[in-house]
Structure formats: structure tokens, C-alpha cells
Amino acid sequence: MQRPRFELPEALVMEILSKLPVKSLTRFNCVCKYWCSSFQTPYFISNNYHNNLNLLLSLCGGNTFQRYFSQLSNEKYQNYIVKQNIHLPFFKHDRPSVYGACHGLLCLLDPSKDKAAIWNPSTREFKILPPSSIQRPPYFSPFDETYLTLDDVEFNHAAFGFDSKTDDYKVIRFVTLTFVNSEEEYPHPHFMYQVELYSLRSNSWKEIPSPDYKPTEKTLGNNYVDGICYWKTGTGAYLDFRGLILSFDMGNEKFSILPIPEFVGSFPEYYVNLLVFNRSLGAIVYPKERIDTSFDLWVTSEGVWTKQFNIKSISGVVHLLGFGKNGDLFLTDTNDEVLLFDASTQELKELEINTYLDHYRFDISLHAYLESLVRINGIQEIEKHVIRQPARDASNEY
Template sequence: MQRPRFELPEALVMEILSKLPVKSLTRFNCVCKYWCSSFQTPHFISNNYHNNLENNNLNLLLSRCDGNTFQPYLSQLSNEKDQNYIVKQNIHLPFFEDDSPSVYGACHGLLCLFDSSKDKAAIWNPSTREFKILPPSSIQRPPYFSPFEETYLTLDDVSFNDAAFGFDSKTDDYKFIRFVTLTFVNSEEEYAHPDFIYQVELYSLRSNSWKEIPYPDYNPNGKTLGNNYVDGICYWKTETGAYLDFRGLILSFDMRNDKFSVLPIPEFVGSFPEYYVDLLVFNGSLGAIVYPLQRIDTSFDLWVTSEGVWTKQFNIKSIPGVVHPLGFGKNGDLFLRDANDEVLVFDASTQELKELEINTYLDHHRFAISLHTYLESLVHINGIQEVEKYVIRQPTRNASNEY
């Protein structure tokens, strides 16, 4: 006698599938048309992302630069402590040639890669392997009339500086913002004194275009650790005053209304010029790692803000030989770089410091080393699948992180 066929309700099937990794869902696209179309709905994409968020399924990328070939690449690390954060694969970025791109985000699993030396940027979903090159800026850069020299100056250089990538929930749009410096000179003078004009350019994924917005009263300075975007707002360090009257500030930009504002850096920092203050995202909130400028053994204070109130999370005392923090991984592990450019990880729960067996002998560009985290996501960006002239993935040869 044939047993009756038991079928689960489609809603329950979709709920179960939404808990699977993106790699599995990509394979299941070919099971049937209904599944394929369901995986592309905003509801399913949101459920899958929030399941990863609840389970803290962080993926780790170490941004690096090959000191021999000068090729930029990303090392994808395991996110399990028992594997000692080994390198699972190296991802090369031929699109950026011999320039090491800055990485912004992640926002809903998307990263923005930006070459600050050129007008070159791309949005990338490392989970679905979708890659979208941003169009060149169409914003006008008109001639500049110098009242001091009483003549029009020639545009000599365009440089791109600090940036951020985030989401505008008001228009359901992903945006990329960058600061631009225009250098003008008098071409008729042999030793011309440069004049600088500043712009802010904002890219919209929805319109696939750029626009200019008013420049704020403050210039961002100093890089952030990994992500500088939290809940619709981007953050940078800035400053005001001379050395003896020096004050650190936080410049913010709201993606929902395209407006800048300024926040004070709290008093816990102490004498600002004597300390490094690195902004970062910690457990979904804006945080700041504070550590002394002059030191032999480095101690770190982590502060996190919630509704404008800063709270000290923990202090790490006297780590010898550490040069710079890189950011946080899973379960509050703090990644660090030492004087020999080796990557270390500090376990806050056990107070243990471990050296990761990650070869950095090719990483002669120490400031190109940075850590980035993202959650898997099915978000579409109207791009193309990774191709070798843009992205090349190479699995590591063995578990000792050789490549």
C-alpha cells in the first residue's frame, strides 16, 4: 500500500530555507522556478539577512597588498576560533591594478571598494559574487577665479579622500559618499601656489548616478577601523582649533536626508593630541578605541555610544609590541597588528593574546592591512557576476595559510 505523500506548507519551506547559507541557496536556484523567484523577493532576502544577524554569522576579510607585485587582495578568514582564524581563500582584485582599494561597509552584506587615487569604485556582494562598477562622476568642476591673482586658475589635480557607504531607508537606496579636493594653479607661473576647492559627491545605486551636495564646515581626517556606517548614519573624525586649543569632533552624515552634523568627542578621551581615537562599529553601535600616542606597551579602552551616551565596554592593559588595532571579529575578539606586521587576536573573555599564523612577509605596505566584517546577504545590486578581470578567487594551498 502506497503511503500518502506529506508536503510541508510553502511558507514553512521558505522559512526553513531562509536559515541556510547563501552558497546553498545559490545552488538551490535550479531546483524549481518558484524557489528561484522566491529567493529574490525582498521578504525572503530580509529574512535570510536577519537570521544571519541573529546568529552573528560574521565573515572576515583581511585587506592586504602584495609587496612584490603591488597587487591588492583580500584574505577570507574562517570565523571559527577552533580553526585559529585560518585563511580560507585569497581574493585578488585586478580591476584596481596596482592600487590598493579602501573597503567601505559592510551594509546589508554589501561592500564598496574605492581607489582614492583615481575615479574608480565598485559595489560588491562577496556572498552572491555580484560586482558592479560605478560610473565616473559627471559632476562639473568649473574653472576657479582667484581674487588674489585676479585671474582664472587651471585645474591641476583631482584627489578623492574620505568616503562611506550606507543605506537610505527612506528611499530604499544604497549610497556612496566621498570627499573631493580640486587643486588649481596658475599655469603661467613656474612655481605656482596652489588653491584648493572642496566638493562632496554622492552616488545613488537606484539612479546609478552622482550628484554634488554642500560641503560641511569640517574636513574628515584619519581613517576608521573597518565600517563607519551605523543605522543610516556615517561617521568620521574631524577637528577644530590649533594645537594648544585643539578639539576633536565627530562629523556625521545622515543618508536619509543628505545632511551633515557634528558631535563632540566625549571627555573620556582626555588630552586629544596625546591619544589615538579610532572610530568603528561594535555590536551595531558607534564605538571608539582610545589608546596613547606615545607608549611602549599599549593599553586600549573601548567606548560605545547609545542615544548619545558613551559607555566604557572594557579596557585591555599593556599589550607589548602592538602597533595598531585592526577591528573586532566574532564574539568581541580584537584583531591587532604588531611592529613586525604580524596579525594578532586578543580574546577579551580569556584575556589571551594569540599570534595568527598568517604570512605577512609580502605585506610591506603596513597601512594597507585592514580588517572588514560582513554578514551573508542576497541583496542584488544590478551588477554582473565576478569575472577574472575584476575578481579572482584562489583557495589557499593548506591550513597553514601559505599561498
Template sequence: MQRPRFELPEVLVMKILSKLPVKSLTRFNCDDIPSVYGACHGLLCLLDSSTDKAAIWNPSTREFKILPPSSIQRPPYFSPFEETYLTLDNVSFDNAAFGFDSKNDDYKVIRFVDLTFVNSEEEHPHPHFMDQVELYSLRSNSWKEIPSPDYTPTYTTLGNNYVDGICYWKTETGAYLDFRGLILSFDMGNEKFSILPIPEFVGFFPEYYVDLLVFNGSLGAIVYPSQRIDTSFDLWVTSEGVWTKQFNIKSISGVVHPLGFGKNGDLFLRDTNDEVLLFDASTQELKKLEINII
């Protein structure tokens, strides 16, 4: 009997691809497993958070475009408290996004750069942090620095965070018991950041998780409680700034995290054993798949 085929969500595909012994990936020459971003027009972006290495990969044609290293200067940091310039101790790259700029017919990669500075003369120096944002253009084959937004991404999305020329990240403001969730967006065409509110439907922010994802070509938010063993999920989708609730999935025992939606609207979930489950919203059936994400 032939097994049924499942359209896996992008986040799950990316996890699988990042672990496969693909010969093309050896050209990336990365010491650690790279993060996989995409997909856009069948292309994926690979990024090593600990180095300056990045690449665009076409799995179907096996073409592999190594991106040039960044030539952007890392500014010195003057500490008014210590009254001295600090030494750059570490550079890391994270929260990237990959998408297409239809206005200029160009593929672009955006990434956030975390800079750590220390006083090299101290035995146990206190680190100081700065942020930069870099944007790569395939047309010019170069990186450039763009102004950093007031908010930086604090959470990754479920798979691709790019929809119709706009990249999205979840961010937040405030302190404990006064957290406020926000959505940071970046327009690939005009290269500008914007801030969108997470609507009030979420409820009290620390009591709920909100994961951004792409659902049927639109930006979606899947909302679920943070402190319950039996977890229910609400899916909301936005169109022109208006949020609409798509459906609610009642309590599912043992599920700890959503992984994303397949093309048929099936929800993939991770359980407490790091195994993948498939939930059919139309039949309310839960199936265990022979996939482990460890």
C-alpha cells in the same frame, strides 16, 4: 586537529580582499589597489582615490556594478592674492562611505573630492585647495554634488563607518596643543551633515588616539595613548548620544594599533612587525595569528 575559526573584523577583511587576485576585480580596471568600503547588506564599495572609478561588488554572487563617472563640474578658482584664475591640477577622491537609505529604499555612496589648483604660469606654483562632496544614488544611477560641511574627515575609521543609515568620520579643529576631536556624521536619508562632540573621557587630545568603529551594531570609539610602547585600550559605545564604557584592556607590550573587533568581541591588533594578534578580553589571552597585513 581542526583549526579554530575566527570572525575577522571588517577592516581586516577589507585589507585581505583588496589584495586577493579576484577575477571580478579586473573589470574594475584600476592601475592601483582600490580602497574597499562597506559592508552593507553583504555589498562592498570599491573606490580608486586617484581616478573617478568606483564600483559596488557583491562577493557572494560575484555581481559587479560599475558606477558611472561623475558629471559634476569642477569650479574655477580665483585667487585674490594672485588676481587670476588658477588651473585645476589634480582631483582625488577619498573618505568614502557606503550605506543604505531605508527612507527611499536606495543604496548610496558618498565621497569627498579634493581639488588642487595652481598657477600654470609659475615655475614652482603654490597649490590652492578646494573641497567638494559627491553623492551617488543607485536608484538614479548618478552622482550629484551636495553642500560641503564646515569640517572634513581627517582620519579613517576601523572598517565600516556606517551604522543604521548614518555614516561617521573623525575630524578635528584647532591647532597644536589646542586640538579638539569631533565626529562628522551624514544621514543617508535626509542627506544632511551633523557634528557630534567626542566626549571628555578621551583626555587631552594629542596624547590619545581615538578610532571610530562599529561594535555590536553601534558606533564605538576605541581610545589608546599615542606615546607609549605598552598600550592599553578603552572601548566606548554610544547609544542615542550617551557614551558608555564597555571595557578596558590593560597594557599590551609591542602592540601599535587596533584593527577592530570580531563578532565574538575579540579584539584584533597590529604589532610592531605588522603581524595580527587576537586578544580575548574574557580570558585576557593574546594569540598571534598567521596573518600579515603588509
């Protein structure tokens, strides 16, 4: 006797599929045209990218001093391992930095060149952004009574986010123009600043009014929360220095200034690193002049800052990298080894991460992103640029 055929409703099938990782969904594209088209609907994409958090280590070093990215996974043995190492061919001779993550997409930019890209590490799609078409204004020096020569252009303190009003992804970057008197033997530099905004929808850059304040430091991992980007800035000289937070709304394209919270204390004596923690703006605060350093994490909600936890004195820690899953804090020591601090147990351990640059590496940063099917009308990575070199006891599968 033939058993009756049982079919699940399509809505339930899509709900089940939305829980799967991007790797599986990519394979299922060939099952049928309906599945393939359904995977690209805004509803399905939004359901999918909220599920799977991934971590990406950005490292520079080796014999060629090139930038590599190591995807981390803690699915096996409850320990962080390298899932794969990736070298991006479109930055072959450059050293790009990651400036933010949004909806599973990462923005990469080389500060020394007019070169940027948007990258989806889950689908391996990337889009190289067009060069800026914005005019660089001349600089007239009243002292020299002449126009100066443009000597250098730097692209720093970028951010990447989403404008929900126009359904558009945008990149903002601060441009520093250096002018000199070319007739002087030892010319004194003069600086001018511009701000550029890229729209993925129009695939073009435009200049927007520059704020009175400039970002002073790069943030930890990501500085974008719910349509707004944040940077640390300040005003005044050393003893009179006052810390501030510069923000930019991707929707109305306006800058604002927020005060650094009073809990910081005497600002020159403390480091304050902005970061995203549990989808909220956070600040890691720690003293500058101590060998064994303790950390306080503060998070803001609707303008109110609350202390999340304190990490007691940790000896030998040099740099903070950021947070992973379940509040795990990543750090580096004096040997550039990556450490993991478990806030719940107050335990610190060396991860012994096996990366492509084990013998010599520097400029390490950590970036958290959600797996995503979002398409950016780009091109596909070449498989040969994925270097499979997992840590000990890890599977070679990807």
C-alpha cells in the same frame, strides 16, 4: 504498504532555507522557479543576511603592489584561517580601499582616480559605478589675480549606506581639488572641496553642499550605523585642537556635528578611532606616547557613551584592525603580522594567517560583513580571479 507522503508547509521550508549560507542557496536556485524567486524577496533576504558574519582582510603588497582580499573563516579548529584570496579584475592596476559595508555589500574606491564599485563578496557580483559628471569649478586667486589650473583631484573619506526612505543604496565621498599657478616654477597649492553622492537607484552622482568640517582620518573597518555615516574631524590648531564627530544622514542627506566625548581626556595625547561595534557607534581610545599600549572601548546609545571594556597593556602592537566575532580584537605588530586579542581571556596570539601576500604586505585593514543575497544589477566575478590558498590544515573547499 506505501508510506503516506509528508510535506512541510512552504512557509516553514523558506524559514529553514533562510538559515543557510549564501553558498548553499546559490546552488538551490536550480531546484525550482519558486525557490529561485523566493530567494530574492525582501523578506527572505533580510532574514538571511542577519545570520552569517564574515571577515575580509584587505592587503596590498607583493611584487605588483596590487590589492587582494582574503576571506577569513573560524569555522574549523576554532581558529581564523584564510578561506580564499580574491583579486578584483576591475581594479587591476589600482589600489582600492574598502569604505564601509551595508547589508552584505562593500564599497570599494580608488582615492587617486574617479573609480568606484559596489561588491557582494558572497554572490561574487560587482557593479562598477559610473564616473562623476559633476563640474569642477574654477579657482580665482586674489593674490595672483588670475584663475589657477586644476592640478589634481582626490576622492577620499567615502562612506556607503542604505536609505530606508527610498529603498536605495548610496555612496558619499569627499573630493579635494588642488589648483596651482602653472606659470610659477614652484607653485603653491590651493585647495577646494566638493562632496558627491551616488544613488544606486538612479545610477548617477550628484553634488551636495559641503560641510564646514572635513574628515581627518579613515575609520576602522566601517562607519555606517542605521542610516548614518560617521567620521572623525576637528577644529583649531594643535594645542587648541578640539575633536568632533561629523555625521551624515543618508535619508535627509544632511550633515551634523557631534562632540567627541569627554572621556577622551587631553585630545592631542590620545588616538581616537571610530568604528562599529555590535551595530552601534564605538570609539577605541588609546595613548600616543606609550610603548605598551592599553585600549578602552566606548559605545554610544542614544547619545550616551558607556565604557564596554579596557584591554590592558599590549606590547609590540602597532595598529588596530577592528573586531571580529564575539568581541575578538584584531591588531598588527611591527612585522605586519596579524594578532588576535581575546577580551574574555585577555590572551594575545599570532594567527599565522596564510595569505597570497605572505612574503611582503602592507596597508592591512579588516572589514566585517554579513552574507547577503542582495542584488545590485551588476556582473559576475570571473572564477579564475579567486585564488584558493588556504592556511595549513584547512580544507580546499569553497
